[in-house]
Amino acid sequence: MPGFFYVILIIAFASLIAAAISYFFVKIKLFSFTLLLFYTSNTFLSFFLTHNNHAVFFYTIVIFLVVFPVLCLILFALDVRYGLFCIDSSFVLVLVWLLTPVLFVVNLISYIIKVIHA
Amino acid sequence: MPEISKKIFISAGESSGDIHGANLMHCLLEKDPQITFHGLGRENMITAGLHSLHDMSHKSLMWLHALTEIFTFLKMKTDCVRFMRQERPCAVILIDYCGFNFYIARAAKKLGIPVIYYISPQLWAHGPWRVKKIKKLVDKLLVIYPFEKPFYEDAGIPATYVGHPLFDEIRKKGVNEGILGELKNELGETVVSFLPGSRRQEIVRLLPLFLRSAAQIHQQIPSARFLISCNNEHHFNLVDAIAKVSGVPYKIMVGNVQEVIQASDLCIAGAGTVTLQIAYFLKPLIIVYKISPFAYFIARPFFTTPYIGLVNKLANRMIAPELLMCTGNHSWIAKQAAQLLRHDQKRRECIEELTSLMDRIAKPGASRHAADEIFKLIRPA
Secondary structure, three states: HHHHHHHHHHHHHHHHHHHHHHHOOHHHHHHOOOOHHHHHHHHHHHHHHHHHHHHHHHHHHHHHHHHHHHHHHHHEEEEHHOOOOOOOOOHHHHHHHHHHHHHHHHHHHHHHHHHHHH | OOOOOOOEEEEEHHHHHHHHHHHHHHHHHHHOOOOOOEEEEEEHHHHHOOEEEEEOOOOOOOOOHHHHHHHHHHHHHHHHHHHHHHHHOOOEEEEOHHHHHHHHHEEEHHHOOEEEOOOOOOOOOOOOHHHHHHHOOOOEEOOOOOOHHHHOOOOOOEEEEEOOOHHHHHHHHHHOOHHHHHHHHHOEEEEEEEEEOOOOHHHHHHHHHHHHHHHHHHOOOOEEEEEEEEEEEEEEHHHHHHHOOOOOOOHEEEEHHHHHHHHOOEEEOOOOOOHHHHHHHHHHHHHHEEEOHHHHHHHHOOOOOOOOOOOHHOOOOOOOOEEEEEOOOOHHHHHHHHHHHHOHHHHHHHHHHHHHHHHHHHOOOOHHHHHHHHHHHHHOO
């Protein structure tokens, strides 16, 4: 089982790096795909690592580190497409890029703790 | 026939917007002295006759910092909307300050009041997608750079190029020959001035970098003296504290930006409107913009123009050396400065390019042109 976690962790890390690079070079489709992969892999990882013993912690992670940034990105995309908001919505990208690595780090720490306890 | 309202709602948040707003108010009053102005502004607009709903002094906040004053902004917005609903002004004139002014525009639009945006936000530099928002909210744009007109018209927004009001302001202020003479006598033959900007964040970010480059320039050109422009007297202690540790001969000038520029052989400035002031006085300049690596990462996908300096953007080529930096590359500044101070050919080329640019854009009468356009909209012939 740790091997399975390890593979997902690698996928999560690789997709984070790929998302950052594709964002920087404005490869929108690649960015969307890699970010989707990142959030999916991390949600799985969080679920398997924390859901059984710490369900509240798992749902907190999902709400603040997955749902919230994804919602921010969707709103930003809608603003870019339709000009919805008066405020310059690009500040949500700051929130997204602050929270995204946090999600990975939280999962990494959970994984390390699990390995130590095993 | 119902009488047309003589009330105009006008809103400017920044201090530069306040100056341009006051000039515009004067021009509108010349055309119709019965007009009354209500809205948001600072001391210049209040002196020009604005019935201020809120004094905007000290409310110029950037980006996330604005969140700390969110309740003040909400109160201001509520008061503005109430005024517009009750008094029904004949037009709403918004000057720069797009974050807050967009909310005013939206409220005015809902009430069916024409919205005129004077000095449009620089969306061509960051956030071009927000043009869609402007299209929804604004009836007429009065733009101050020639390249803005096609940018907005391509998006289907009526835009008129009126010229930059800064040039009227520069002419009006003039240069105090007494101060200029004193500066020249005191500083000697080679003067390099630093103009980091008027905001505290800009001073903290840029001035230490400028002064590190000053140490290198001073090594190469021992006769060089350094003049630091401090726009706001509240920032004097900060500027002095930063400059003291540099070990270079410096003088701080509070205000008198035009005299500082005129007294200089070279100006090193942050990327702002001050670069146009420097260009107006035909002084060679170096433009520097410094942001954190994280901010650069976030903003990088939205860079739509290859230039950070207005002067270069207007010329559509690099006529003044410029650098957007994440780390303090003071050696680059020192190298460029030494070239512009020592090499006559490079210096002459820079001045010739600036002359050609100013011949094209530094035309007088921007506020008057803007007032004419506003009258066309609110008093159609």
